[in-house]
Amino acid sequence: VPPPHAHLLDEHPLERVGWGGTRRVCYKIGDTGFCVKFYKPEELYDREWMKPSIRRDILRRRFSRKCNSSSAEVECYERFWMRQSEEIRSKLPPVVERVFHPKLGWGILETYYTNPDGTAIIPYEFEIKRQESMEKRREIYDQAKALLEGLAKIAAPFYEPGNFHTLIRPDGGIETKIIDFEPISKMAIPLVKFWPWLRRLTIRRKARHYLKHIRETYGIAE
Secondary structure: OOOOOOOHHHHOOEEEEOOOOOOEEEEEEOOOOEEEEEEOOHHHOOOOOOOHHHHHHHHHHOOOOOOOHHHHHHHHHHHOHHHOOHHHHOOOOOOEEEEEEOOOEEEEEEEOOEOOOOOEOEEHHHHHHHOOOHHHHHHHHHHHHHHHHHHHHOOOOOOOOOOEEEEEOOOOOEEEEEOOOOOOOOOOOOHHHOOHHHHHHHHHHHHHHHHHHHHHHHOOOO
């Protein structure tokens, strides 16, 4: 049975938004309020200087439901994240679905968050960088720090401290969102998959280094 919103891929144009990551790119699905992420198409390989090793990795994963990182994200969302407290669930997109495209392979369809001016939300480090108010920078930093500690406590399968995004609410308030959690560890032997205590240590270690980078780069006191 196709997921509830899979038909939107055939009914609306896909418009690329943002730069994307090393492997994946995000597309806005018309004006539906949803977006979809796939591995980058082959026509972008040369244009965006993708390493041969990354190209081979995408080739191996694109059409594999088991190995595809977007497919793994959906499975993680369904089996882990949605069993957590409301405090954690409120940071996640309300809609997350596994979808398939004949050319782009497996992907993840989810809620498309936008700021009041209609622009897509961006990673919190970039939002801190463009904020002129030190008070706002501090608020974004504090929210990210608290969320990272919350994820460490529950031993979440989350390995990239820079992946949070910042949503600007219509009233000017700020809310941290998790729209990229990539639950596949990059360790050669992914022991974190089996040992929750190691996941907690890994999150805290990475968070410590990344938050130090944020403080030193943008003048935020510890």
